[in-house]
Amino acid sequence: MEANLTPQQLWDCALRLLSRRDHSRRELAQKLRQRQFDPEWIEQALDRLEQQHWLADSRFAAVQVRQHVLKRHGPLRIRAELQRKGVGPAEIAQALAAEDPDWFELARLCYRARFGPDERLDMKERARRMRYLQARGFAPDHIRYALESADE
Structure with a gap:
């Protein structure tokens, strides 16, 4: 020192x-x-x-969740990022519950923004797109929904 x-x-x-x-x-x-x-x-x-309420993990978590949702990140990625920054599980759960986006719709929007309207996909391309959504922090149910709704 x-x-x-x-x-x-x-x-x-x-x-x-x-x-x-x-x-x-x-x-x-x-x-x-x-x-x-x-x-x-x-x-x-x-x-x-x-x-003095100038430092609060709960407020930090709420702001971070909001910013990640705006970037179209999924709940798994948000949770991992907050854990990495030292926020406790209770604060993370509270912040995610307070924001409460429709994760399925967010996954679909994220998918559409990246890939546009879908044509028929082969298995290799479908797997690549699934990995993209997985890396963005979406759960398997969210990914399945995004891919299936893109087919419609």
Whole structure:
């Protein structure tokens, strides 16, 4: 740790990061650790930020879910991304339930935007398109619906 870093500098840095966008607690702690702040100071600052409602995993999760839905990502990808950023299962479930998009329709829209109207597909092309939707985070039922509704 560098000797010239103070708790006030840590606080200022944390507020600067939060002024740009919401962060999860784990994400913010990681960024502050990368800047060589004392781990004990970091925990104290994070606790204080949570008490003052400037840091909230539930709010972060809600914003992230909304952004991912706008990008036409499925629930599996959203859940994995939030877990990777340190958001707990309860907050993830709450954020997904609050947004509550029609995942089947979202998968269909995602498919149509990428592939347009369907012609007859061979098995290889159908598998490729299924992998595309799977990589976007859609469940098998959503993928099946998107492919079947595209045939109509």
